[in-house]
Amino acid sequence: MAIRIETPLTEEKARALKSGDSVLLSGTVYTARDAAHKRIVEAMEAGKPLPFDPENAVVYYVGPTPAKPGQAIGSAGPTTSYRMDAYSPALIARGQRGMIGKGKRGPAVVEAIKQHGAVYFGAIGGAGALLSKCVRTAEVIAYDDLGAEAVRRLTVEDLPLTVVIDSEGNNLYETGREAYLAARQK
Amino acid sequence: MREIQASALTEVVKRLCIEANCHLPKDMQARITEARAGEDWPGACEILDRIIENYTIADERSVPICQDTGVACVFLEIGQDVHVSGSIADAVNEGVRQGYSEGYLRKSVVRDPLNRVNTGDNTPAMLYYDLVPGYAIRITVAPKGFGSENMSQLKMLKPSDGVEGAKEFIVRVVEEAGPNPCPPIVVGVGIGGTFDKCALLAKKALMRSTDERNPDPYYAALEAELLARINALGVGPQGFGGKTTALAVNIETAPTHIAGLPVAVNINCHVTRHKSEVL
Incomplete structure (x- = not known):
C-alpha cells in the first residue's frame, strides 16, 4: 500500500518514511541536475539568491525532453544521482529534505541524510513516458540557458516513488538485494 | 557505380x-515480457510491469x-x-x-x-x-543514454587471465554498476582487437538483436553462462533485488595481439534502442 505524501516535506514527514516504502508524492518539486547543482552551490557559497528556498524542498534529478503541444512536460524520468553527491550535502544542510533520482549515493550524502532527517527516493529509471503523466505543470524558474538542465518548478500528482535511503540510513539497494538472495537460498 | x-x-x-527513441524494438519487448513472466520477487514484478506500461505508452503516443x-x-x-x-x-x-x-x-x-x-x-x-x-x-x-554508458569499463587483461579472467571482469562490472544503469540491462561485450577496437566491438554488440546469439557455439554458450551468473547477483530491476538484472549478454570478438586480451563491457539499459534502414 503506497503512502501519500504532500510537499512541503517537513522533517517530521521525512522521518516517518522507511526504506522500502512505496510513496505517491504530490505538490511542488524542483528539477535540478548536474549543471544546475553546480550553479546553486556556487550561489550558496557566494551568498547569492537561490532559484528556490531549499527549506523542506524536494529536488528531482531530471532533465526532461521538450513538451509536445498539449503536454505539461516531455518524458521525465530520473537521472543517476551519484553525480549530484558533490553538491547534495550542502543543500541538505540548508534544509533540502527530499531527493528523487536513481542509483547509489556516497557516504557523505548518507551521513547528511541521517544528520538532518532527509530522505532519498528512487523513481523508475527509464520510465520517462510513464512518470511524465504525473506532472501537472512545469515552469522554468532559473538557468534557462541550460536547456534540459534548467531549474523547473513542477506540480506533481501521485508521483510513484520508493524510499531508497531513509533518515536512519537504511538503504534498499543493500537490503533489497540481500533479502532476495536470502529468500532464494531457502 | x-x-x-x-x-x-x-x-x-x-x-x-x-x-x-519512441518505439522500443520488438526483441527488447519480448525479453522484458519474458523476464516478467519468470520473475517471482514482488517488488521486481511491480517494476517490470511499470516498465512495460512505460514503453507501451511511448509506443502509442510516439513520445520518448x-x-x-x-x-x-x-x-x-x-x-x-x-x-x-x-x-x-x-x-x-x-x-x-x-x-x-x-x-x-x-x-x-x-x-x-x-x-x-x-x-x-x-x-x-x-x-x-x-x-x-x-x-x-x-x-x-x-x-x-549515459546513465548506462557511464557504468561501462574496459580492461586490458593478460592472456594468462583467460576466459575465467574475462568472465570475472564482466560480472564484476555489472555488479559494481548495481542500480545505476537502470537494470534490467543489456550487456555488450567486446573481446580482442586493440584498446579502441575492443570498445567499438562492445558498442556493436549492443546493436545485435537480443533474439540472436553469437554464431560461434563457444561464444553463444559463454553469453548464456554470463547471463545466468549476472542474474544470480540478485541486483534485480532498478537494483531493489530480484532475478532480472540483465536481459541479454551479447559478445563480439576480434583477433588480437599475442600479448593481449582486451575486454570491454558496454552497458545499456532496458531502453536499448537502435533502428536501421537501407538506402
Missing part, C-alpha cells in the same frame, strides 16, 4: 532518430521512452560501389538536428567535454563508417 546524394541520408537519419534520448550513435555501412555526392557527416548531422528538434527529443550533447556548453541541437553524432561490398548504404541510429 551508384550515385547517392548525401542529402538523402538526412531524411533517413531524422526519421530513425525519432522512431528509435526515456527522457535521456541519448547521443546519436550513427553507423554507416557504405557499399564500395556507391559514390556519395556531398558531405556525409554534414548530412547525418543535419538529420540528427532535424530529428531531435521535430521529434521533441532532448538535446544532451556538450561541445567540449571540459567547458561543457550544450550544442543545442544534439549534434554532432558519434559517426562510424564501415566499407562493405555492394551498392547500398545501411544506416543504423542507436541513441545511447
Whole structure:
C-alpha cells in the first residue's frame, strides 16, 4: 500500500518514511541536475539568491525532453544521482529534505541524510513516458540557458516513488538485494 | 557505380532518430515480457510491469521512452560501389538536428567535454563508417543514454587471465554498476582487437538483436553462462533485488595481439534502442 505524501516535506514527514516504502508524492518539486547543482552551490557559497528556498524542498534529478503541444512536460524520468553527491550535502544542510533520482549515493550524502532527517527516493529509471503523466505543470524558474538542465518548478500528482535511503540510513539497494538472495537460498 | 546524394541520408537519419527513441524494438519487448513472466520477487514484478506500461505508452503516443534520448550513435555501412555526392557527416548531422528538434527529443550533447556548453541541437553524432561490398548504404541510429554508458569499463587483461579472467571482469562490472544503469540491462561485450577496437566491438554488440546469439557455439554458450551468473547477483530491476538484472549478454570478438586480451563491457539499459534502414 503506497503512502501519500504532500510537499512541503517537513522533517517530521521525512522521518516517518522507511526504506522500502512505496510513496505517491504530490505538490511542488524542483528539477535540478548536474549543471544546475553546480550553479546553486556556487550561489550558496557566494551568498547569492537561490532559484528556490531549499527549506523542506524536494529536488528531482531530471532533465526532461521538450513538451509536445498539449503536454505539461516531455518524458521525465530520473537521472543517476551519484553525480549530484558533490553538491547534495550542502543543500541538505540548508534544509533540502527530499531527493528523487536513481542509483547509489556516497557516504557523505548518507551521513547528511541521517544528520538532518532527509530522505532519498528512487523513481523508475527509464520510465520517462510513464512518470511524465504525473506532472501537472512545469515552469522554468532559473538557468534557462541550460536547456534540459534548467531549474523547473513542477506540480506533481501521485508521483510513484520508493524510499531508497531513509533518515536512519537504511538503504534498499543493500537490503533489497540481500533479502532476495536470502529468500532464494531457502 | 551508384550515385547517392548525401542529402538523402538526412531524411533517413531524422526519421530513425525519432522512431528509435519512441518505439522500443520488438526483441527488447519480448525479453522484458519474458523476464516478467519468470520473475517471482514482488517488488521486481511491480517494476517490470511499470516498465512495460512505460514503453507501451511511448509506443502509442510516439513520445520518448526515456527522457535521456541519448547521443546519436550513427553507423554507416557504405557499399564500395556507391559514390556519395556531398558531405556525409554534414548530412547525418543535419538529420540528427532535424530529428531531435521535430521529434521533441532532448538535446544532451556538450561541445567540449571540459567547458561543457550544450550544442543545442544534439549534434554532432558519434559517426562510424564501415566499407562493405555492394551498392547500398545501411544506416543504423542507436541513441545511447549515459546513465548506462557511464557504468561501462574496459580492461586490458593478460592472456594468462583467460576466459575465467574475462568472465570475472564482466560480472564484476555489472555488479559494481548495481542500480545505476537502470537494470534490467543489456550487456555488450567486446573481446580482442586493440584498446579502441575492443570498445567499438562492445558498442556493436549492443546493436545485435537480443533474439540472436553469437554464431560461434563457444561464444553463444559463454553469453548464456554470463547471463545466468549476472542474474544470480540478485541486483534485480532498478537494483531493489530480484532475478532480472540483465536481459541479454551479447559478445563480439576480434583477433588480437599475442600479448593481449582486451575486454570491454558496454552497458545499456532496458531502453536499448537502435533502428536501421537501407538506402
